[in-house]
Amino acid sequence: xxxxxxxxxxxxxxxxxxxxxAKQLFKDFxxxxxxNKKIFWLxxxxxxxxxxITIAGIIFRLIKGQKDASFVPSPTTKVAVVEQxxxxxxxxxxxxxxxxxxxxxxxxxYQKRLSPPAVNFDIEF
Amino acid sequence: xKKAALILSLFVFLLLPPxxxxxxxxxxxxxxxxxxxxxxxxxxxxxxxQSKNSYLKNPTLTLKEEARKKTLIMLKSRDELFxxxxxxxxxxxxxIKFALPPKMDDEISWYKGHKEVYxxxxxxxxxxxxxxxxxxxxxxxxxxxxxxxxxDISFGEIQNIRGDQxxxxxxxxxxxxxxxxxxxxVIDPFNRWxxxxxxxxxxxxxxxxKAKAKIAKMYGxxxxxxxxxxxxxxxxxxxxxxxxxxxNQFLTEFLNAINARLIKP
Numbered sequence: 001x002x003x004x005x006x007x008x009x010x011x012x013x014x015x016x017x018x019x020x021x022a023k024q025l026f027k028d029f030x031x032x033x034x035x036n037k038k039i040f041w042l043x044x045x046x047x048x049x050x051x052x053i054t055i056a057g058i059i060f061r062l063i064k065g066q067k068d069a070s071f072v073p074s075p076t077t078k079v080a081v082v083e084q085x086x087x088x089x090x091x092x093x094x095x096x097x098x099x100x101x102x103x104x105x106x107x108x109x110y111q112k113r114l115s116p117p118a119v120n121f122d123i124e125f
Numbered sequence: 126x127k128k129a130a131l132i133l134s135l136f137v138f139l140l141l142p143p144x145x146x147x148x149x150x151x152x153x154x155x156x157x158x159x160x161x162x163x164x165x166x167x168x169x170x171x172x173x174x175q176s177k178n179s180y181l182k183n184p185t186l187t188l189k190e191e192a193r194k195k196t197l198i199m200l201k202s203r204d205e206l207f208x209x210x211x212x213x214x215x216x217x218x219x220x221i222k223f224a225l226p227p228k229m230d231d232e233i234s235w236y237k238g239h240k241e242v243y244x245x246x247x248x249x250x251x252x253x254x255x256x257x258x259x260x261x262x263x264x265x266x267x268x269x270x271x272x273x274x275x276x277d278i279s280f281g282e283i284q285n286i287r288g289d290q291x292x293x294x295x296x297x298x299x300x301x302x303x304x305x306x307x308x309x310x311v312i313d314p315f316n317r318w319x320x321x322x323x324x325x326x327x328x329x330x331x332x333x334x335k336a337k338a339k340i341a342k343m344y345g346x347x348x349x350x351x352x353x354x355x356x357x358x359x360x361x362x363x364x365x366x367x368x369x370x371x372x373n374q375f376l377t378e379f380l381n382a383i384n385a386r387l388i389k390p
Contacts, residue, residue, distance in 0.1 A: 089300055090384060093293050097377050100289055104370050107286070109279045109363060113156075114217065116271050117163055117210055119203050120170055121260040123196060124253045125177050 155209075155216040162209040166202045173199040193249045200256050201240050207259075207267065208236035214274040223281035226273045228266060235262060269343060272355035276340045276362075280333070283365050287329060290372055294322060297379055309387055318379060325372045329365055336362040 033040050176195040180188040211233045218225050239262070242255055298319070304310030336358045343354035 089296055090380060093296050093300075093380055094377075096289065096293050097373060097380065100286055100293075101370075101373050101377075103286055104366065104373060107282060107366060109359060109366055111275050111278050114214065114275060114278065116268075116275075117166070117206050119166070119206065120173075120199075121256070121263070123173070123200070123256050125181060125192075 150216070152213070152216040152220045155213040158209050159213040162202075162206050166199075166206040169195070169199040169202040189249065193252065196249060196252050197243055197245070197247065200252060200259070201243050204236045204240035204243075204259060207263070208233055208240070211236070211267070211270065214271065214278070217278050218274060218281065221278065221281040221285055223277050223284075226270050226277070228270050229274070232267050232270050235266075268351045272343065272351040273340060276336075276355055276358050279359065279362060280336065283333070283362070283369060286369050287326075287372075290369065290376060291326070293376055294379075297376065297383065300383060304383070304387065310383070311386070315379070315382070318375075318382075322372065322375050322379070325368055325375065329368050329372070332362065332365045332368065336365070 033043065173192075173195045176188070176192040180192040211229065215225060215229055215233065218229075236259075239255075239259060242258075243252065247255070301310060301312070301315050305312050339358035339361050340354060343349070343351050343358075346354075
């Protein structure tokens, strides 16, 4: 009851402060960055790199486009297409057996290259 | 300044080609790491021995401090060597698609953590005491994981070879069945050869079972060292290598016979 008497204007009727313009917001943000010199110069140098890379990309593209336009294709040579013969199961089996034989010959049952490292545990002196 | 460094590192990271930071960690890489770490440990151990001998010949405070520093480096390097070695065994087992010993990851974590236990200002006596923890861990747990892994790697490789041989054998059997059906091959003498090949496979099964039982005993008896159980299990597994070679020769002979006996239309 008391609240109604102390604040009679509904919230939606309260006049809102005008929103700052986008230009003003950008200016405030820019001023903030300028205050911190290190970040300012870092951002400036990154932007410069991006701009340089973009310009270089456009220039290279234009040059390449010119080259492509002046390119006259040479007559195509006919390549004889040799049909690849599908391998027979017996040929595949032969290859597989050869590969297995090589694996068996290379196999070291003692796994010498993975032998436990020789370390010194008795270090007291 | 921190923000600037963060932004710069993010920018550099984005500019890097994907291959620069996407190196795969496989057995080959793990093995290279092991060799490198072993070389580092050997150097640290040699430096430790030298400084220890110098101190024992001339026990001054300066030489004791020098020996303390070298001991510290060697002990840290020793834990790192076991961590890297166990990782190499782990990667090999994964490469051959064999199950890891249950305690493998615990052991790797233990050495990783224990390396940090050594402090730069630890006196020599504390270093000796902390070193005993590593020795005790090796005896009670690590050596079991190592020798089980080494056995499993050999066992797994034999199993993989055998699996591939059985695929070839099955394909040859299919070719014979098909040839007989089409009337371009006669079943004799292949029907008898099947029995000979099957008997090698049965022998291989028996060898594998015997060796597997031997390595399992490692955990049951405290009187036998893991290394001795491993040597005994490997001795049982050795005939398997001769058998898989024999099986391969039989299969090659089998294949040549099929090719020779095919009735050409």
